Amino acid sequence: MYKGIKIKPPFFEIGPKAFFFGERMLKLAKAADIASQKYDVRIILTPQYTDIYRLAQETEHVLIFAQHMDSLPVGRGLGSVLPEAVKAAGAVGVMLNHVEKPMSIAELNKTIKRADEVGLVSIVCADTIEEAMAIAHFSPNIIVAEPTQLIGTGQPSDEKYIRETTAAIKKINPEIQVLQGAGISNGQDVYNVIKAGADATGTTSGIMKAPDPEAMLDEMIHAVRTAWDEVHKH
Amino acid sequence: MYKGIKIKPPFFEIGPKAFFFGERMLKLAKAADIASQKYDVRIILTPQYTDIYRLAQETEHVLIFAQHMDSLPVGRGLGSVLPEAVKAAGAVGVMLNHVEKPMSIAELNKTIKRADEVGLVSIVCADTIEEAMAIAHFSPNIIVAEPTQLIGTGQPSDEKYIRETTAAIKKINPEIQVLQGAGISNGQDVYNVIKAGADATGTTSGIMKAPDPEAMLDEMIHAVRTAWDEVHKH
Amino acid sequence: MYKGIKIKPPFFEIGPKAFFFGERMLKLAKAADIASQKYDVRIILTPQYTDIYRLAQETEHVLIFAQHMDSLPVGRGLGSVLPEAVKAAGAVGVMLNHVEKPMSIAELNKTIKRADEVGLVSIVCADTIEEAMAIAHFSPNIIVAEPTQLIGTGQPSDEKYIRETTAAIKKINPEIQVLQGAGISNGQDVYNVIKAGADATGTTSGIMKAPDPEAMLDEMIHAVRTAWDEVHKH
Amino acid sequence: MYKGIKIKPPFFEIGPKAFFFGERMLKLAKAADIASQKYDVRIILTPQYTDIYRLAQETEHVLIFAQHMDSLPVGRGLGSVLPEAVKAAGAVGVMLNHVEKPMSIAELNKTIKRADEVGLVSIVCADTIEEAMAIAHFSPNIIVAEPTQLIGTGQPSDEKYIRETTAAIKKINPEIQVLQGAGISNGQDVYNVIKAGADATGTTSGIMKAPDPEAMLDEMIHAVRTAWDEVHKH
Numbered sequence: 001m002y003k004g005i006k007i008k009p010p011f012f013e014i015g016p017k018a019f020f021f022g023e024r025m026l027k028l029a030k031a032a033d034i035a036s037q038k039y040d041v042r043i044i045l046t047p048q049y050t051d052i053y054r055l056a057q058e059t060e061h062v063l064i065f066a067q068h069m070d071s072l073p074v075g076r077g078l079g080s081v082l083p084e085a086v087k088a089a090g091a092v093g094v095m096l097n098h099v100e101k102p103m104s105i106a107e108l109n110k111t112i113k114r115a116d117e118v119g120l121v122s123i124v125c126a127d128t129i130e131e132a133m134a135i136a137h138f139s140p141n142i143i144v145a146e147p148t149q150l151i152g153t154g155q156p157s158d159e160k161y162i163r164e165t166t167a168a169i170k171k172i173n174p175e176i177q178v179l180q181g182a183g184i185s186n187g188q189d190v191y192n193v194i195k196a197g198a199d200a201t202g203t204t205s206g207i208m209k210a211p212d213p214e215a216m217l218d219e220m221i222h223a224v225r226t227a228w229d230e231v232h233k234h
Numbered sequence: 235m236y237k238g239i240k241i242k243p244p245f246f247e248i249g250p251k252a253f254f255f256g257e258r259m260l261k262l263a264k265a266a267d268i269a270s271q272k273y274d275v276r277i278i279l280t281p282q283y284t285d286i287y288r289l290a291q292e293t294e295h296v297l298i299f300a301q302h303m304d305s306l307p308v309g310r311g312l313g314s315v316l317p318e319a320v321k322a323a324g325a326v327g328v329m330l331n332h333v334e335k336p337m338s339i340a341e342l343n344k345t346i347k348r349a350d351e352v353g354l355v356s357i358v359c360a361d362t363i364e365e366a367m368a369i370a371h372f373s374p375n376i377i378v379a380e381p382t383q384l385i386g387t388g389q390p391s392d393e394k395y396i397r398e399t400t401a402a403i404k405k406i407n408p409e410i411q412v413l414q415g416a417g418i419s420n421g422q423d424v425y426n427v428i429k430a431g432a433d434a435t436g437t438t439s440g441i442m443k444a445p446d447p448e449a450m451l452d453e454m455i456h457a458v459r460t461a462w463d464e465v466h467k468h
Numbered sequence: 469m470y471k472g473i474k475i476k477p478p479f480f481e482i483g484p485k486a487f488f489f490g491e492r493m494l495k496l497a498k499a500a501d502i503a504s505q506k507y508d509v510r511i512i513l514t515p516q517y518t519d520i521y522r523l524a525q526e527t528e529h530v531l532i533f534a535q536h537m538d539s540l541p542v543g544r545g546l547g548s549v550l551p552e553a554v555k556a557a558g559a560v561g562v563m564l565n566h567v568e569k570p571m572s573i574a575e576l577n578k579t580i581k582r583a584d585e586v587g588l589v590s591i592v593c594a595d596t597i598e599e600a601m602a603i604a605h606f607s608p609n610i611i612v613a614e615p616t617q618l619i620g621t622g623q624p625s626d627e628k629y630i631r632e633t634t635a636a637i638k639k640i641n642p643e644i645q646v647l648q649g650a651g652i653s654n655g656q657d658v659y660n661v662i663k664a665g666a667d668a669t670g671t672t673s674g675i676m677k678a679p680d681p682e683a684m685l686d687e688m689i690h691a692v693r694t695a696w697d698e699v700h701k702h
Numbered sequence: 703m704y705k706g707i708k709i710k711p712p713f714f715e716i717g718p719k720a721f722f723f724g725e726r727m728l729k730l731a732k733a734a735d736i737a738s739q740k741y742d743v744r745i746i747l748t749p750q751y752t753d754i755y756r757l758a759q760e761t762e763h764v765l766i767f768a769q770h771m772d773s774l775p776v777g778r779g780l781g782s783v784l785p786e787a788v789k790a791a792g793a794v795g796v797m798l799n800h801v802e803k804p805m806s807i808a809e810l811n812k813t814i815k816r817a818d819e820v821g822l823v824s825i826v827c828a829d830t831i832e833e834a835m836a837i838a839h840f841s842p843n844i845i846v847a848e849p850t851q852l853i854g855t856g857q858p859s860d861e862k863y864i865r866e867t868t869a870a871i872k873k874i875n876p877e878i879q880v881l882q883g884a885g886i887s888n889g890q891d892v893y894n895v896i897k898a899g900a901d902a903t904g905t906t907s908g909i910m911k912a913p914d915p916e917a918m919l920d921e922m923i924h925a926v927r928t929a930w931d932e933v934h935k936h
Contacts, residue, residue, distance in 0.1 A: 018311040022322030048316055049283035050300075050323035066284075068313035076438075077252040079302035079335030082282055088256030089284035097807065101313030104804035105833050131807050134836035204310075336572035339565065339599050365573050368602035486779040490790030516784055517751035518768075518791035534752075536781035544906075545720040547770035547803030550750055556724030557752035569781030672778075 001139040001175060002116045005092055007063065010194060010228040011042035012221060013123070013144070013179060013202030017067070017100070020208060021048045028207075029055045029062055031214040035221040036061040041228075043221065044123065044202070046095050049081060056090025065093040065123065068101045071110040083111075083118045093121030097135070099146075105134075112138045123179065129165050136172035142200070143169055146181030159196040166197070186216070187223035194227035235373045235409060236350045239326055241297065244428060244462040245276035246455060247357070247378070247413060247436030251301070251334075254442060255282045262441075263289045263296055265448040269455040270295040275462075277455065278357065278436070280329050283315060290324025299327040299357065302335045305344040317345075317352045327355030331369070333380075339368075346372045357413065363399050370406035376434070377403055380415030393430040400431070420450070421457035428461035469607045469643060470584045473560055475531065478662060478696040479510035480689060481591070481612070481647060481670030485535070485568070488676060489516045496675075497523045497530055499682040503689040504529040509696075511689065512591065512670070514563050517549060524558025533561040533591065536569045539578035551579075551586045561589030565603070567614075573602075580606045591647065597633050604640035610668075611637055614649030627664040634665070654684070655691035662695035703841040703877060704818045707794055709765065712896060712930040713744035714923060715825070715846075715881060715904030719769070719802070722910060723750045730909075731757045731764055733916040734923075738763040741927040746825065746904070748797050751783060758792025767795040767825065770803045773812035785816045795823030799837070801848075807836075814840045825881065831867050838874035844902075845871055848883030861898040868899070888918070889925035896929035 020028055025047050036043045037060075046065045047055055056064045069081040086094060094115055097103045103111065108124065115122040122140040126132035132145050145165035166178045177200065180193050184203035193201040203220065210216035254262055259281050270277045271294075280299045281289055290298045303315040320328060328349055331337045337345065342358065349356040356374040360366035366379050379399035400412045411434065414427050418437035427435040437454065444450035488496055493515050504511045505528075514533045515523055524532045537549040554562060562583055565571045571579065576592065583590040590608040594600035600613050613633035634646045645668065648661050652671040661669045671688065678684035722730055727749050738745045739762075748767045749757055758766045771783040788796060796817055799805045805813065810826070817824040824842040828834035834847050847867035868880045879902065882895050886905040895903045905922065912918035 015312060018306055018309055018314050018316040018319070021316060021319035046312075048319040050286050050315075050319045050325075052284050053287050054323075072252055075252055077334060078249060078280075078329070078332045078438075080252050081284070082252040082255060085252070085255035085282040085284045089288075091284075095312070098312045099808065100311060102806035102808055105799060105807055105810065105836060106801065106804055106829055108807065109830065109833055109836075127808055128811065130839045131811055134807060134811075134839040137832045137836040204312075331573065333574065336574055338570035339573055339576065339602060340567065340570055340595055342573065343596065343599055343602075361574055362577065364605045365577055368573060368577075368605040371598045371602040483780060486774055486777055486782050486784040486787070489784060489787035514780070516787040518754050518783070518787045518793075520752050521755050522791075540720055543720055545802060546717060546748075546797070546800040546906075548720050549752070550720040550723060553720070553723035553750040553752045557756075559752075563780070566780045568779060672780075 001141050002119055002121055004119050005121050007042050007044075007121065007142070007177065009042075009177065009199035010224045011044060011179070011200040012190075012224050013044040013046065013181075013200070014207055014217065015046050015067075015095075015202065015204040016048070016208060017204055018048065019204070020213075021051055025051050026054065026058060028213055028217065029059050031217050032062045033059040035218050039221045039225040041221050041224045044093065049086075052086065052091050053089040063093060063121075064091050065095055065121070066091050067095055068098070069094045069096075069111060069114075069120075071107055071114050083114045083120065087118045087120055091120065093123060093141070095144075096122060096124045096140070098125045099127055108135070109138050112140050115140075125181075129161075129168050132165050133168050133172055136169045136176055139173055140176065142177045142179055144179045144181045144202070145169070162193065162196050162198050184220070187219035190220045190223040191227045194224055195231060197231065235375050236353055236355055238353050239355050241276050241278075241355065241376070241411065243276075243411065243433035244458045245278060245413070245434040246424075246458050247278040247280065247415075247434070248441055248451065249280050249301075249329075249436065249438040250282070250442060251438055252282065253438070254447075255285055259285050260288065260292060262447055262451065263293050265451050266296045266455075267293045269452050273455045273459040275455050275458045278327065283320075286320065286325050287323040297327060297355075298325050299329055299355070300325050301329055302332070303328045303330075303345060303348070303354075305341055305348050317348045317354065321352045321354055325354065327357060327375070330356060330358045330374070332359045333361055342369070343372050346374050349374075359415075363402050366399050367402050367406055370403045370410055373407055374410065376411045376413055378413045378415045378436075379403070396427065396430050396432050418454070421453035424454045424457040425461045428458055429465060431465070469609050470587055470589055472587050473589050475510050475512075475589065475610070475645065477510075477645070477667035478692045479512060479647070479668040480658075480692050481512040481514065481649075481668070482675055482685065483514050483535075483563075483670065483672040484516070484676060485672055486516065487672070488681075489519055493519050494522065494526060496681055496685065497527050499685050500530045500689075501527045503686050507689045507693040509689050509692045512561065517554075520554065520559050521557040531561060531589075532559050533563055533589070534559050535563055536566070537562045537564075537579060537582070537588075539575055539582050551582045551588065555586045555588055559588065561591060561609070563612075564590060564592045564608070566593045567595055576603070577606050580608050583608075593649075597636050600633050601636050601640055604637045604644055607641055608644065610645045610647055612647045612649045612670075613637070630661065630664050630666050652688070655687035658688045658691040659695045662692055663699060665699065703843055704821055704823055706821050707823050709744050709746075709823065709844070709879065711744075711879070711901035712926045713746060713881070713902040714892075714926050715746040715748065715883075715902070716909055716919065717748050717769075717797075717904065717906040718750070718910060719906055720750065721906070722915075723753055727753050728756065728760060730915055730919065731761050733919050734764045735761045737920050737923040741923045743923050743926045743930075745923065746795065751788075754788065754793050755791040765795060765823075766793050767797055767823070768793050769797055770800070771796045771798075771813060771816070771822075773809055773816050785813075785820045785822065789820045789822055793822065795825060795843070797846075798824060798826045798842070800827045801829055810837070811840050814842050817842075827883075831863075831870050834867050835870050835874055838871045838878055841875055842878065844879045844881055846881045846883045846904075847871070864895065864898050864900050886922070889921040892922045892925035893929045896926055897933060899933070
């Protein structure tokens with residue numbers, strides 16, 4: 001676990017996947033930059049590799065993460081994503097093992113160690129509680145507990161799932177942060193997940209497919225803050 | 235075959251793989267920029283994805299290519315390299331099917347079509363004459379005829395191999411350009427390959443592992459020009 | 469191209485994929501054995517790897533092929549399918565590069581050479597005319613020209629596609645046989661494809677999902693013979 | 703965890719990988735069959751898929767396992783290894799996640815569930831203690847604790863590693879059995895590992911590359927029994 005950056009909850013991950021890139025991505029990143037400061041909510045953005053440098057240069061508050069990287073060392077490996085190159089481009093973290101980019105156990109283990117080594121926050125996806133517990137042994141900074149069957153359905157994780165995954169992960173390593181994913185379509189969904197006790201949540205299609213992505217982003221980050229304050233003010 | 239850019243021979247490809255990145259890569263790219271103009275030789279650079287934007291911004295003459303990309307359309311696909319994102323970052327081309335990043339036949343065929351569609355020059359690697367002929371049916375802009383067993387050995391392709399691969403590829407599609415790769419360690423090797431009739435060659439370790447990479451780059455590009463002029467002046 | 473066995477047209481490929489196995493597969497294989505002799509039509513069966521030995525032992529006329537194999541030599545490689553082991557189990561051939569098991573260009577090229585070396589007929593799938601032409605350079609025994617978009621649709625390839633793919637492949641290597649695949653649901657479809665000039669066709673779901681697979685098998689092999697005789701008797 | 707078969711310790715795994723197949727494999731399997739009975743040691747054999755049926759038919763005591771299988775259900779999936787087909791061929795178990803056949807976390811989790819469902823003992827490889835602990839959450843029957851760097855070196859795991867991996871795995875699930883792998887070259891190595899407290903060990907190259915594989919097999923199984931009796935008689 002990389003200790004150089006501690007992402008203070010609440011936080012929110014926006015995953016552009018292969019939807020937004022270039023100028024369109026930059027516009028969204030700038031809106032995220034504003035929302036992050038306005039609502040005091042940390043925002044993780046995972047753009048295409050090719051956008052990392054520019055977004056890192058042109059934003060101040062958002063946390064730029066790579067969508068994936070490989071474990072290889074400096075040297076050969078054409079077509080790879082080198083950890084040192086990700087870091088040098090300005091990323092502060094990396095997502096690993098998303099259901100659309102699955103990794104072998106040994107490779108995931110090695111890549112988390114590489115993230116620690118070069119100084120990148122690691123956020124690792126799991127799609128069952130068992131997998132979240134397994135991954136906890138590799139000590140990533142953050143685990144995304146995201147039941148695969150919900151991805152893109154607009155149906156968020158329920159309170160019981162949130163409580164159980166969080167407890168199961170923290171039992172193995174209490175320092176790991178948990179992001180509750182999948183099924184976030186609007187501000188109300190975000191509110192419900194944070195209100196149910198999550199420290200963090202996130203979305204791809206909720207923002208990417210919204211008629212006005214920047215407005216939806218603002219709505220969601222606002223919802224994070226509102227729910228968080230209700231849970232934590234007392 | 236993308237017709238928007240025609241790379242005039244002689245040209246030379248420098249493949250940093252996962253050796254150089256960030257500031258070190260930028261330094262090399264600037265040296266390539268100078269050498270390209272000084273010797274009137276086109277230079278293709280294939281940096282890490284994360285360096286494409288910056289190099290495209292900070293160079294004028296070198297041709298920035300991605301090391302690889304996927305065929306997926308805009309949308310889902312976390313961890314992928316989207317053709318539109320590669321183009322938007324400032325790349326003018328893409329390398330495909332390197333021995334360290336092999337592609338299936340169907341995926342290669344589709345990805346070349348995507349390169350054509352978004353406007354990227356495609357440079358595709360083959361490691362036998364048969365494979366070069368097979369790939370010629372997919373009409374990439376450039377084929378790298380690079381016998382795998384020579385990669386990194388410091389032993390360049392011989393004249394017979396150069397003549398035969400070029401003829402075999404041109405017979406299927408005379409518009410495809412041929413880059414003769416593998417085994418280039420110094421200016422003399424470059425000279426020999428161009429003198430033997432090649433339009434283009436390139437290197438990774440010849441420059442990446444040289445004590446002074448920028449000096450070696452200059453030596454090699456100079457050798458391209460010298461050999462080319464000797465072959466073509468009469 | 470392995471010259472030890474020449475499959476005389478007309479022939480027909482039945483692909484059980486992961487539908488049939490064990491006793492159920494054996495029953496189908498025995499029905500195929502009878503139909504092959506009854507109609508004088510060669511039948512290729514591609515069972516699960518685990519069924520090759522038993523089917524080879526318990527049938528006389530059908531040609532048992534592996535669904536896939538790897539190019540590795542005897543030695544390490546846990547979880548691989550070794551060419552020598554496929555041959556030793558009694559298979560006479562191997563299918564390669566099916567859309568559900570895509571292979572890289574270099575690996576396909578090597579694996580066809582391994583098939584030649586150990587004495588296995590190679591039947592390689594292509595999903596566009598370009599890919600069929602590319603593959604023809606590797607000299608497999610048979611190419612399956614199977615437009616991917618038709619797989620499982622019940623819509624067979626048309627006469628123009630059949631004529632063009634056959635001509636394109638034969639132009640590169642006239643010894644390669646062509647099997648016209650995809651979209652075969654019943655005897656009428658089989659009749660149409662052979663009547664349109666094909667030497668061979670085949671099916672998976674047409675038989676695997678039929679209410680009575682053995683009856684459908686008989687109907688289809690009968691149709692091969694009927695159409696073939698109509699085309700070739702004059 | 704499949705409960706239908708309980709492999710009583712001590713036991714020993716022989717991994718022919720792609721070294722032995724067909725008649726040669728059958729000869730070794732018969733020698734294993736004799737040694738298993740003679741020394742009252744359970745022997746797991748993981749032959750090529752194509753040899754499973756024949757070995758299951760022609761042996762009585764050895765436990766035939768597949769080298770790998772996929773998680774897919776009955777249906778499509780050409781080139782796959784279907785769990786139901788493995789079971790129907792006579793295998794009693796399956797090896798998963800060997801370093802030469804790595805699996806993604808989600809796929810491994812699913813495939814262990816499929817093994818449970820069809821009735822196959824699962825033996826899963828891990829190459830670090832962390833990975834062994836991670837995998838323990840998926841409840842396989844057996845975990846192979848095999849430090850990757852030792853595979854094929856002739857240097858066995860030491861007592862401390864054996865004690866720690868066993869304790870770490872049992873803490874997560876005490877029902878999981880642990881096989882201590884890697885680096886077994888002869889009877890003395892086997893003796894040392896069992897004497898150090900292991901319930902099981904195994905080899906590939908120790909037997910496959912021995913001048914007389916059947917004699918080495920006998921030597922190793924004898925060593926299992928001798929060491930086991932010394933540890934357990936008091």
